[in-house]
Amino acid sequence: MNTNKHFSQIKKQIIKLGMVTDSSHHYRTSLLSLLREAVPFDAACCTHVDPQTLLSTGAVTEDHVESIHPYLFQNEYGEEDVNSYEQLVHSRILVATLYEATEQQPERSARYRKVLNPAGFGDELRAVLILGEACWGYLTLYRKAEQSKFLPEEYDWIASLIPLIATRIRAFSLELPERDETWLDNHYGSGIAVLSDQLTLLSSNPAADRWLDKLRSLEKIDAHILPRPIRAVSTQALNSPSESTGTPKVCIRMNEGPYLVIRASRLHASDGQFQCAISFEPARPADMLPIIAEAYRLTEREQQLLHGVIRGLSTKELASALHISAYTVQDHLKSIFNKSGVSSRRELIWYLHSRYNIIEA
Structure with a gap:
């Protein structure tokens, strides 16, 4: 079959998949199967990330990759190497290959030398x-x-699919609770866990254990596997302890209830070793605002205004804080109302509370 014709047929199936699949895990699993028909490969991984921090919020990983996954995380956050994900994002390079980046000399890559080649992988x-x-x-x-x-024709074709795939991944990441959905019970509150520098679980409270179970269920992984979001924030915390880098965190849309925020901090243990403290907590207004802004495509000014509304500021106070007129405040509020499907400030506050668990300060 003509290669271009085959690429076109698979692309049509991928478009259809995005229209009929309502499960992120099923979508990514099926996507990898379709991609393999057009661009043969021996192993693959498809990962959701938090767009604010670029850290994993969950992955579909095939067996051959699962065994080297911890080392890939270590390479990503602990070593300088070619084609780091963050590097690709910031340079806006959508698709890159190891052989191309190393000018056909893959041994120049630490990831290749230490992880891929020992596992039998090439490109x-x-x-x-x-x-x-x-x-x-x-x-x-x-x-x-x-x-x-x-x-080149294979990674050019993959690049052509990125808007389609990213649109579906974005939709799953921003999927909102239904208006009548109840929040998780209070026993799914704040959790604390401590990991060793090898990411072995040392201790945890009951809430953390429940969140870990939830995360494993979300990724459909076994109990002995550390959820990818935990591995991502922990590896970054252990390898980037400087306060200037901020606290590694991810914000995850769970299958039910609120968004979950996971943070990691490096600890100095009494025996001189390092440990990692993990916190689990329902997302707060500051965590949710970027998600709400992205979901409803709010402008920067509208985000500033919404933050003031959540804090309970009056129209006059909003105008003063943002150095704009009260009339301009009203215009921006009307735009927020239209985008979120409400008709008043009172209804907006109730909407934020009922769907995002955000309450006026």
Whole structure:
């Protein structure tokens, strides 16, 4: 079959998949199966990321990758190497391959020398799922060392799919609670866990155990596997302890109830070793505002106004704080009302509370 015709047929199936699949895990699993028909590969991983921090919020990882996943995280956050995901996002390079980045000398890459080659892999293709200004996920494909490297026509075709895939990943990441959905019971409150520097669970409270179970269920992974969001924030915290980098965190839309925020901090243990403290808590207004802004495509000014509304500021106070007229405040409020489907400030506050658990300060 003509290669271009085959690419076109698979692309149509991927478009259809995005229209009929309402489960993120099923979408990504089926997506990898379709991609394999057009661009053969031996292993793959498709990851959701928090667009604010670019850290994993969950992944679909095939068996051959699962065994090297911890080392890939270590390489990403602990070593300088070619084609880091953050590097690709910031440079707006949508698709890159290991062989291309190393000018056909993969041994120049620490990831290749320490992780991929020992596992029998040769070339690696990485795609960053960017839509507009935000990155929503990563797609990574691997070929065994005895297979051919990825070809330009293959990664060009993968690049052409990125708007389609990123649109669906974004939709899953921003999926909102139904208006009548009840929040998780209070026993799913704040959790605390402590990990060793090898990311072994040392201690946890009951709430943390429940959140860990929820995260494993979300990713459909076994109890002995550390959820990818935990691995991502922990690895970054252990490798980037400087306060200037901020506290590693992710904000995740759970299958039910509120968005969950996970944070990690490096600890100095009494024996001189490092540990990692993990906190789990329902998202607060400051965590939710970027999500709400992205979901309803609010402008920067509208985000500032919404933050003031959540704080309970009056129209006059909003005008003073933002150095605009009261009439301009009203115009921006009307735009927010239209985008969120409400008709008044009172209804907006109730909407934010009922769907996002946000209450006026």
